[in-house]
Amino acid sequence: MTTSMDWTRLISRDRPGSRLLIILLIAIIAVLLVAPFALTGAKAISICVKIMIFAVLVASFDLLLGYTGIVSFAHTVFFGIGAYGVGIAIIRLGASWTSLAVGASAAIVVSVLLALVIGLFSLRVRAIFFSMITLALSAAAQTLATQLSNLTGGEDGIIFRLPPALMPSFRLLDTKIFGLTIDGKVVCYYFIFAMSVTFVLALLRIVNSPFGRVLLAIRDNEFRAEAIGYPVFVFRTLSNVVAAVFACLAGVMLSLWLRYTGPDASLSFEIMLDILMIVIIGGVGTIYGSIVGAVAFLVAQGYLQDLLKGASAALGSLPGIGKVLSPDRWMLWLGLLFILAVYYFPTGIVGVLRRPARRLDSSSKPSAKERLSIVYRWMGRAR
Amino acid sequence: MNRSDLMPLALLPILMGCAYLAIGNPAAWFTLTIAGVAMGMIIFTVASGMTIVFGLMDVLNFGQGIFITVGAYLSATVFASLSGYVVSPYLSENLLVILVAVVAAVAGAGMSGFLFERLLVKPVYGDHLMQILVTTGGLIVGEEIIKIIWGVQQVNVALPPFLSGAFVIADVAIERYRAFAFLAGALVFFGQYLVFTRTKTGLLIRAGVHDREMVEALGYGVRRLFVATFVSGCALAGLGGVMWGLYQQTLVPQIGSQMNVLVFIVIIIGGLGSTGGALLGAILVGICANYASFIEPKVALFSNIALMTMILLWRPNGLYPASAR
Amino acid sequence: MTELLLNLENVHTHIGLYHILQGVGFRAQRNRITLLLGRNGAGKTTTLRTIMGLWPASKGRISFAGTDIVGRSTSEISRLGIAYVPENMGIFPDLSVKENMLLAARNASRVTDIDQQRLEWIFELFPAVHQFWNRPAGKLSGGQKQMVAMARAIVEPRELLLIDEPSKGLAPAIVNNMAEAMLKLKQSGASILLVEQNLQLAREVGDDVAIIDAGRIVHTGPADECFARDDLLKTHLGLALCP
Numbered sequence: 001m002t003t004s005m006d007w008t009r010l011i012s013r014d015r016p017g018s019r020l021l022i023i024l025l026i027a028i029i030a031v032l033l034v035a036p037f038a039l040t041g042a043k044a045i046s047i048c049v050k051i052m053i054f055a056v057l058v059a060s061f062d063l064l065l066g067y068t069g070i071v072s073f074a075h076t077v078f079f080g081i082g083a084y085g086v087g088i089a090i091i092r093l094g095a096s097w098t099s100l101a102v103g104a105s106a107a108i109v110v111s112v113l114l115a116l117v118i119g120l121f122s123l124r125v126r127a128i129f130f131s132m133i134t135l136a137l138s139a140a141a142q143t144l145a146t147q148l149s150n151l152t153g154g155e156d157g158i159i160f161r162l163p164p165a166l167m168p169s170f171r172l173l174d175t176k177i178f179g180l181t182i183d184g185k186v187v188c189y190y191f192i193f194a195m196s197v198t199f200v201l202a203l204l205r206i207v208n209s210p211f212g213r214v215l216l217a218i219r220d221n222e223f224r225a226e227a228i229g230y231p232v233f234v235f236r237t238l239s240n241v242v243a244a245v246f247a248c249l250a251g252v253m254l255s256l257w258l259r260y261t262g263p264d265a266s267l268s269f270e271i272m273l274d275i276l277m278i279v280i281i282g283g284v285g286t287i288y289g290s291i292v293g294a295v296a297f298l299v300a301q302g303y304l305q306d307l308l309k310g311a312s313a314a315l316g317s318l319p320g321i322g323k324v325l326s327p328d329r330w331m332l333w334l335g336l337l338f339i340l341a342v343y344y345f346p347t348g349i350v351g352v353l354r355r356p357a358r359r360l361d362s363s364s365k366p367s368a369k370e371r372l373s374i375v376y377r378w379m380g381r382a383r
Numbered sequence: 384m385n386r387s388d389l390m391p392l393a394l395l396p397i398l399m400g401c402a403y404l405a406i407g408n409p410a411a412w413f414t415l416t417i418a419g420v421a422m423g424m425i426i427f428t429v430a431s432g433m434t435i436v437f438g439l440m441d442v443l444n445f446g447q448g449i450f451i452t453v454g455a456y457l458s459a460t461v462f463a464s465l466s467g468y469v470v471s472p473y474l475s476e477n478l479l480v481i482l483v484a485v486v487a488a489v490a491g492a493g494m495s496g497f498l499f500e501r502l503l504v505k506p507v508y509g510d511h512l513m514q515i516l517v518t519t520g521g522l523i524v525g526e527e528i529i530k531i532i533w534g535v536q537q538v539n540v541a542l543p544p545f546l547s548g549a550f551v552i553a554d555v556a557i558e559r560y561r562a563f564a565f566l567a568g569a570l571v572f573f574g575q576y577l578v579f580t581r582t583k584t585g586l587l588i589r590a591g592v593h594d595r596e597m598v599e600a601l602g603y604g605v606r607r608l609f610v611a612t613f614v615s616g617c618a619l620a621g622l623g624g625v626m627w628g629l630y631q632q633t634l635v636p637q638i639g640s641q642m643n644v645l646v647f648i649v650i651i652i653g654g655l656g657s658t659g660g661a662l663l664g665a666i667l668v669g670i671c672a673n674y675a676s677f678i679e680p681k682v683a684l685f686s687n688i689a690l691m692t693m694i695l696l697w698r699p700n701g702l703y704p705a706s707a708r
Numbered sequence: 709m710t711e712l713l714l715n716l717e718n719v720h721t722h723i724g725l726y727h728i729l730q731g732v733g734f735r736a737q738r739n740r741i742t743l744l745l746g747r748n749g750a751g752k753t754t755t756l757r758t759i760m761g762l763w764p765a766s767k768g769r770i771s772f773a774g775t776d777i778v779g780r781s782t783s784e785i786s787r788l789g790i791a792y793v794p795e796n797m798g799i800f801p802d803l804s805v806k807e808n809m810l811l812a813a814r815n816a817s818r819v820t821d822i823d824q825q826r827l828e829w830i831f832e833l834f835p836a837v838h839q840f841w842n843r844p845a846g847k848l849s850g851g852q853k854q855m856v857a858m859a860r861a862i863v864e865p866r867e868l869l870l871i872d873e874p875s876k877g878l879a880p881a882i883v884n885n886m887a888e889a890m891l892k893l894k895q896s897g898a899s900i901l902l903v904e905q906n907l908q909l910a911r912e913v914g915d916d917v918a919i920i921d922a923g924r925i926v927h928t929g930p931a932d933e934c935f936a937r938d939d940l941l942k943t944h945l946g947l948a949l950c951p
Binding site (some may be wrong): 021065069070071121122124125127128131132133136137139140143144147148161191263273276280323324328329331334335336338339342343 | 442445458501506511512513515517519520521522523527528530531535541641644645648650653681684685687688692695696699700
C-alpha cells in the first residue's frame with residue numbers, strides 16, 4: 001500500500017485520469033529509458049533527446065497557456081538564454097562542471113529578471129499586451145543574438161566542449177553493457193533524462209499546488225479571482241517567471257546534448273510554433289499532454305519530412321505540386337495542421353483519452369464554464 | 384479619447400530634443416527626423432487599420448503581417464511587369480504605375496483579408512486566446528503561400544526616377560521617397576479623419592468601438608460592419624506594404640511579420656483602438672528607430688522596446704486608450 | 709378600444725448558469741404606457757433585453773405587432789420598430805449629440821436628411837438636445853444624457869419604446885419633465901414599455917401594470933387599480949416604490 005501512496009505523491013496526486021494514458025506514459029518512459037541500448041542510429045536517439053527537452057519546454061509553456069490562460073511568444077527567448085548561457089560560460093571559463101553551473105545559474109537569474117520585467121509591464125493592464133510584447137521581444141532577441149557576434153557567434157552560433165565526463169570520448173566503464181559502450185554521450189543522455197523527469201515532475205507539483213489552483217481560477221474567471229482577493233497581476237507574473245525558469249533549464253539541456261547553440265537551434269520562430277503545436281496536440285492544461293504531444297509531434301516531424309521528400313520527388317514533375325510538397329514548405333503543412341488542431345482538436349490527445357464520451361453531449365449545450373464566462377463578461381461590462 | 388489631453392504630444396519635442404543633444408549635428412539630426420517621420424507614416428498606415436479592428440471587434444490579428452507582405456509583393460510584381468513605365472522619364476507614366484501598384488495591392492490584401500476573416504477569425508470572436516493561436520497559424524500558412532508564389536529569394540524593387548535621389552534644402556538632404564511617403568501617410572490620415580467624422584459608416588465604427596450592443600439596438604447589423612472594417616484594415620496593411628516595400632527596396636517573405644513587430648509596438652504605445660494614438664505612436668517609433676540606428680545600430684530594435692517600456696510606465700494603457708472595454 | 713402590440717408568453721431566459729426569467733408573460737397595448745414593476749433583481753432589465761434580443765430567450769414566445777421575434781437578431785428587432793433606452797442610456801460619449809442623433813436616424817446619412825419638423829418637436833420636448841447639439845455627449849450631465857437617450861429613441865417614429873429606469877439618479881424637476889415628455893410621446897402615437905422604480909413618475913404616466921417577481925409575472929392590470937392596492941405594493945415592490 002505504501003508504494004502506491006508514494007507513486008501518487010510523486011505525481012502530486014494528479015492522476016493521468018485514463019488507463020490508456022497511464023499505459024502510454026509508462027511505455028514512453030520505458031522506451032526513453034532503454035533507448036540508448038535498444039535503438040540504433042543517431043536520428044532515433046536524437047529524436048528521443050528532443051522529446052525529453054521539449055517535454056520540459058512545452059510543460060512550462062503549458063503552465064502559461066493551459067493554467068494561466070496567457071500566450072507568450074517569448075518562450076524561445078528563455079530557451080535561448082539557457083542554451084546560450086551554458087555555451088558562453090563554457091567558452092569563457094573552460095569546459096568544467098563549475099562553468100556549467102555558473103552558466104546555468106546566470107541564465108536562470110537573467111531569465112527570472114527578464115520574465116519579471118515583462119510581466120510587470122505587460123500583464124498589469126491586459127493579457128493581450130503580454131502576447132504582443134513577448135512577440136516583439138522574441139524578434140528583438142533573435143536580432144540581438146545575431147548581432148552580438150563576439151559573444152554569441154552571430155548567425156553561426158557557438159560550438160563548445162563539455163566537461164570530459166559528458167564528451168563522447170569518455171568511457172565510464174571498460175566493458176560493454178548489452179553491447180553498448182557506456183561513453184560520455186550515454187552519460188549525457190541519462191543526465192538529460194534525469195533532468196527531464198525531475199523538471200516535469202516539479203511542474204506537475206507546481207500546477208497542483210495552491211498556487212496552481214489560483215492560476216486555474218484566474219484562467220477560468222479573472223474577474224472572480226480578483227474579487228475573491230487574488231491579485232491577478234501578481235499571480236500571472238509569478239507564473240511567467242516560473243515558466244521562464246523551466247524554459248531556461250530546457251535550454252540548458254539542449255546545450256548539453258548538442259554542444260552547440262545558435263539562433264536557429266534555440267530562438268527561431270519555428271521552435272515557437274513547435275511548442276504551440278505540441279501543447280495543442282498533447283492537450284492544453286494537463287502537463288501530461290506535453291509528454292504525449294512531444295512524442296507524437298516529434299516522431300511525426302522526423303518522418304513526415306521524409307514523406308514530403310518522397311512525395312515531392314514522386315510528383316515533382318507536375319507543375320506546382322512539387323513546390324507545395326517540397327520539404328522546404330514543411331511549415332505550410334505544420335501551420336495548416338496547427339489551425340486544424342486548434343479548431344477541431346482543442347482538448348488534445350490527453351483530453352480525448354480522458355473523456356471519450358464528452359464530445360457527444362458537449363455539442364448540444366455550452367459547458368458550465370462557458371456559460372459562466374458569459375455572465376462574468378457581462379458583469380464586467382455592466383461594471 | 385480625451386480631446387483636451389495634450390500631454391503625450393510633449394513626447395515628440397522631448398524625444399527630438401534628446402536626440403539632438405546626442406547626435407550633435409543639425410543636418411544629420413534633421414535628415415534622421417525626416418526619415419523617422421516618413422517611416423512613422425508608413426507604420427501608421429498599417430497600425431491605424433489594425434487598431435480600429437481591435438477597437439471595434441476586440442480582435443487582434445497576429446497575422447496582419449501577411450497583408451503587408453501581400454501588398455509589397457503585388458506592387459513589386461506590378462513594377463516588374465510594367466518596368467518600362469517605372470524607368471520612364473515621364474512623371475505621368477511613373478504615377479500611373481504607382482497607382483496600378485497601389486490598386487493591385489489594396490485589392491489583393493483586401494480580398495485575402497476577406498478570406499482570412501471568413502476562414503479563421505469569424506469562429507473565434509470574443510476569445511483572445513483562440514484568436515492569438517489561430518491568427519498565428521494563419522500567419523505561418525500565409526507566409527508559406529507567399530514563398531510558394533514568389534519564391535524565397537529576395538526581390539528588388541526599383542524606384543521611379545522622380546522618387547529616387549534626394550533634394551537639398553539648406554544643407555539638409557531629404558530623400559524624395561521619404562517626402563513622398565510622408566505625403567501619402569498624411570493623405571491616409573486625412574482620409575481616415577474624413578471617414579470617421581463625415582460618413583455614417585465612420586460614425587458607426589466610432590460608436591461601435593464604445594458600445595457594440597447599442598449600435599445593434601439602434602438597428603444596424605454589426606456583422607457587416609465588422610467584415611467591412613476588417614477588410615479595410617487589411618487593405619490599409621496592403622497599402623502600407625507597398626510603401627514599406629518601396630522604402631526598403633528589397634522584399635523578403637518575412638517583411639510583413641518583421642514590420643508587424645513595429646506595428647504592435649505602435650499600437651501598444653498609442654493605446655489599443657485609438658487612431659490618433661497610433662499616429663503619435665508611429666511617429667515616435669519611426670524617429671526613435673532612426674535616431675537609434677544612427678547612434679548605436681545594434682540596439683535599434685531595442686530602442687523601440689525601451690520607448691514602449693517607458694511609456695507604459697507612465698501610462699499603462701498606452702497614450703490614448705480608446706475604449707474602456 | 710385597445711390593440712395588442714407586444715405579447716410575451718411563458719418566456720424563459722438563462723444567463724450563464726442562472727435561470728433569470730422563469731416564464732414571463734404579459735401584454736402591452738398600442739398607444740398606452742405599460743409599466744413593468746418589480747424589486748431589484750426581479751428580472752425587469754432582463755425582460756427588456758430579452759425582447760430586444762440582447763439575451764436569447766431559451767423558451768417561450770414574444771410577438772411584436774403580430775410578428776414572432778424570438779431568435780431574431782437585435783438589429784432586426786430594432787428595425788421592426790422597437791427602440792431601446794437602456795439603463796446606462798447607451799450614449800456614445802465620443803460622439804457629439806448631433807452625431808448620436810444621426811446614428812439613431814437609420815434612414816438619414818446626414819443631419820439634413822432628418823425630418824426637420826420632427827426634430828423641432830424633439831427639441832421642444834428635450835431642450836437640452838438642442839442646447840448641446842455640437843457638444844460631445846460624454847460631457848453632458850446625467851439628466852442631459854437621459855434626454856439625449858430618449859430623443860435618440862424617437863428621432864424617427866417608432867412603434868414601441870423600451871425605457872429602462874429613466875428617472876434613476878435624476879433631480880425631481882427633471883423627472884417631472886420626463887413624465888411630461890412621455891405623455892406627449894404617447895399623444896403622438898407611440899407606445900411605451902417602462903421599467904421604473906420612481907413611484908411618482910410611474911403613477912403619473914402609467915396606464916397598465918405588470919409586476920414581476922423572481923422571474924415571473926405576479927400581477928397584471930390597470931395602473932390605477934394596482935396603485936390602489938396596498939397589499940400588492942407591499943408584497944411585490946421594494947422600498948423605492950413606496951410613497
